[in-house]
Amino acid sequence: MDNSVKMEQAEKCIKDWFAKNEDKLVKLSKHIWELAELKFNEFESVKALTSFLKEMGFTIKDNLVENMPTAFIAEWSNGKGPVIATLGEYDALTNLGHEIADTKKPNGKNGHGCGHNLLGVGSLSAAVSAKEAMQALDIKGTIRYYGCPAEEGGGAKVFMVRDGLFDGIDALVRWHPLNVTYVSMSPSLALYSIRYQFHGKTAHAGVNPHLGRSALDAALLMDVGVNYLREHIPTNVRVHSIITKGGDAPNIVPEFAEIWYYVRAPKKVDVDDVVARMEKIAKGMAMATETTVTVKMISASSEVLPNQAICDSMLKNLQKIGPPVFTDEEKAFAKKMNEGLSTADKAKSLLMFGITDPSAAEKDLYDGISLNMTKGVITPYSTDSGDVSWQTPTGQVFIASQTIGTANHSWQQVVCSGMSIGEKGMFCAGKTMALTAVDILTDPDLLAKAKEEYDAVLKQYPYSSPLPPDLKPNSEE
Numbered sequence: 436m437d438n439s440v441k442m443e444q445a446e447k448c449i450k451d452w453f454a455k456n457e458d459k460l461v462k463l464s465k466h467i468w469e470l471a472e473l474k475f476n477e478f479e480s481v482k483a484l485t486s487f488l489k490e491m492g493f494t495i496k497d498n499l500v501e502n503m504p505t506a507f508i509a510e511w512s513n514g515k516g517p518v519i520a521t522l523g524e525y526d527a528l529t530n531l532g533h534e535i536a537d538t539k540k541p542n543g544k545n546g547h548g549c550g551h552n553l554l555g556v557g558s559l560s561a562a563v564s565a566k567e568a569m570q571a572l573d574i575k576g577t578i579r580y581y582g583c584p585a586e587e588g589g590g591a592k593v594f595m596v597r598d599g600l601f602d603g604i605d606a607l608v609r610w611h612p613l614n615v616t617y618v619s620m621s622p623s624l625a626l627y628s629i630r631y632q633f634h635g636k637t638a639h640a641g642v643n644p645h646l647g648r649s650a651l652d653a654a655l656l657m658d659v660g661v662n663y664l665r666e667h668i669p670t671n672v673r674v675h676s677i678i679t680k681g682g683d684a685p686n687i688v689p690e691f692a693e694i695w696y697y698v699r700a701p702k703k704v705d706v707d708d709v710v711a712r713m714e715k716i717a718k719g720m721a722m723a724t725e726t727t728v729t730v731k732m733i734s735a736s737s738e739v740l741p742n743q744a745i746c747d748s749m750l751k752n753l754q755k756i757g758p759p760v761f762t763d764e765e766k767a768f769a770k771k772m773n774e775g776l777s778t779a780d781k782a783k784s785l786l787m788f789g790i791t792d793p794s795a796a797e798k799d800l801y802d803g804i805s806l807n808m809t810k811g812v813i814t815p816y817s818t819d820s821g822d823v824s825w826q827t828p829t830g831q832v833f834i835a836s837q838t839i840g841t842a843n844h845s846w847q848q849v850v851c852s853g854m855s856i857g858e859k860g861m862f863c864a865g866k867t868m869a870l871t872a873v874d875i876l877t878d879p880d881l882l883a884k885a886k887e888e889y890d891a892v893l894k895q896y897p898y899s900s901p902l903p904p905d906l907k908p909n910s911e912e
Contacts, residue, residue, distance in 0.1 A: 438877050441572060445873040446755060448568040449866055453560065460560050460865075461858055463487055467552040468853040471527035471545040474585035475909045477505045480525040480552075481582060484559060485509065488580060491563045500598050502907045503591060507582040508600065511566045516576030517605040517882060519872045520827070521562050522820060524586045525555040533849040537771035546849040549587065550612030550836055553852050553861040557610060560865030565872040576876045579604070583819075585908070590628075590734030592819035594908045596826060597900040604827040606745060606875045606885060609820060610864040612836035612848070612857060615788045616758045617805035618750040619814070619831050620741045625703040626817035627710055627901060628733040630679070630695045631657060631717045635726040637690040647688025651681050653724040654692040660716035661696075668709050671813070672700040695733075701813045703737045703901060735901035737821040740892060744885035745830030745875070746808060752870040753804060759835055759859035761800045769799035769838045769856065772847045781840040787814070788833075800856065801835040825898040828885035832867055836860030 453460075467480045485495050485507060493509040500506050532544025547553075562580040569576065581600070585591040595601065633654050638647030658676060665674060675697045682689030696713065700706045714730055721728040761769075773781075782796035789807035823829065836857040841847035851857040875882050 441877055442870070442874060444572055445568040446870055448571050449564045449869045452564040452567045453862060453866060456560070457862065459487075460556055460861070464552050464556040464858060464861060465853065467525055467555060468547050471532060471547055472525070473529060473545055474526045474587055474589040475503065475505060475591075477525050477584050480555070481505045481507060484523065484525065484555060484582060487559065488563070492566065493562075493580065499600055500594055500908065502909050503584065503594065505582070505584040506591060506595060509562070509580040509582065510577060512577040513569045513573070514575040516574070517876055518577040518579060518603060519565070519875055520579040520581060520601070520604045520607045521558040521868055521872070522592070522607070522609045522823065523555040523558040523580055523582050524551040525582070526551055526585050526587050526589070528587055528844060531844070531846065531849050533846045535850055535853055537768050539846055541846065547852045548844045548846070548849045550843070550848055550852040550857060551586065553612050553836055553857045554610065557861040557864040558868065560861070561608065561868035561872065564865065565869040568869070568873050569876065574873065574876050578872065586819055588734070589908060590736055590819045591908055593734065593736050593822045593900070593902055596822045597902050597904075601823055601826040605882060607823060607827050607829045608745070608749065608868040608871050609829065610832045610834060610868060612843075612852065612860055613788070613833035614835055614837045614839045614841060615785060615790060615801045615805060615833065616753070616803065616835045616863070617788060617833055618746050618753060618808055619833055620743060620746050620808040620810035621812045621814045622701060622741060623739040623814050623821055624699040624701060624817045625706045625736065625738040625821065625901070627698045627706050627735045628695070629698070629710065630693055630731040630733060632691070632693045632729040632731060633721060633726050634729070635688065635690045635724070638688045640686045640688050644688060648725045649688050650692035650726050651689040653720045653726045653728065654678060654681070654694040656720040656723065657694060657717050660720060661713055664709070664712060664716065669700065669705055672698065672705055672709055674698050674709070699817060701738055704896065732903055732906055736817055736819045737825055737898070737901060739818065739821045739831065740824040740829065741831055742828040742885050742888055744881060744888055745828050745871070748874045748881060749830040749832050749867060749871045750806070750808065752874060753832060753867045755870065756863055756866045758802055758804050759863050761802055761856065761859065765856050766800055772850065773799045773838050773840060776840040784840045796839070799838050801839055822900070825893075828889040830871060832864060834860040834864045
């Protein structure tokens with residue numbers, strides 16, 4: 436059968452499956468939105484997702500990573516062929532709970548301020564609908580859904596990568612809710628989160644200060660050293676810090692102090708270089724103050740490595756599916772949520788994603804598809820999905836699921852994630868990823884081109900895990 440004919444049939448299968456199952460997907464997404472479980476504690480969300488996947492014929496594997504009970508893999512296979520994966524997330528954010536309202540009405544609960552209820556269910560819908568097309572059209576291969584906890588600050592996927600859970604995948608398709616719709620060739624920033632803990636000797640600061648050794652002095656001097664280091668690092672490396680512990684009272688020489696750093700850069704190799712120099716500064720300041728220092732890695736992630744061949748396929752399939760279509764009622768609701776945002780504010784938000792059409796900034800919901808894939812532009816966020824993208828050719832699509840001009844981690848995103856605005860984005864993403872998965876499964880030339888591109892990057896920049904081998908997830912506390 437001609438591949439174009441098979442893709443037409445697959446598209447029909449996928450759309451038919453969504454037509455029959457949209458109500459179930461909405462119910463599942465709303466359930467996870469209501470649960471709003473925090474990182475590493477998404478037990479009920481996982482139960483809901485795995486129950487749905489089991490019902491659809493997927494095999495579940497869990498307890499795969501030490502100290503990470505809410506990670507799992509769901510798999511369905513139709514015989515020997517490529518293994519295509521997608522990523523599900525389902526963790527929420529602290530104290531971002533909100534009523535479904537067009538004005539600010541926090542409810543004191545946790546909330547899905549990054550739309551992970553949509554992300555998890557959207558990716559699930561992609562895996563299941565692709566499976567339905569594979570089964571109907573006898574397309575050989577395997578579909579995997581990776582249940583990934585704790586994207587918000589836990590970096591779970593990096594541990595999953597380190598422990599080999601993503602080995603043996605041929606390609607991966609992923610998505611994230613956003614306020615625009617486009618396929619991104621933009622990499623993100625690598626990020627290391629490190630705490631430097633200094634240990635000294637307490638003493639009365641007035642009576643016998645000479646007997647004390649100040650851990651706080653060491654932490655402050657380290658920050659001075661890092662500030663001088665900023666003059667001698669690449670200009671695109673960012674270093675942020677806070678003092679998390681500085682002592683108990685001014686008249687007590689602090690025996691313990693901690694300074695916590697985030698280091699970001701477009702390339703992990705640059706972060707590695709800067710962090711190595713920072714460790715020397717920490718040890719030097721400990722020596723100067725006669726204290727000791729413990730370096731505690733909390734989490735780390737590599738930059739996203741997008742794949743042009745897979746992204747081209749995603750854009751083609753996104754155009755087949757079409758963007759979310761919003762009703763007049765949804766547009767009015769979004770306009771109310773956007774009160775206080777100027778056209779200039781919205782234009783600035785759109786510009787971050789390569790959208791320069793001035794008419795787009797006049798709207799409150801983005802209803803088009805941007806063809807600008809922002810290749811060569813660094814998007815200033817970090818994600819643990821980055822390390823997954825270094826394991827296999829990866830395509831990433833972003834779908835309008837919130838109002839233009841508002842950000843993730845905002846009350847507006849919480850609201851949109853729990854209502855039809857976000858759900859329409861979820862359906863669009865699921866169909867696009869499913870069709871792209873089938874495209875990869877049925878087009879050996881596409882997969883070969885994607886792997887050739889991926890292998891060329893890995894040859895120049897071999898991947899290494901940013902995590903120490905003995906670091907366990909959920910170890911921050």
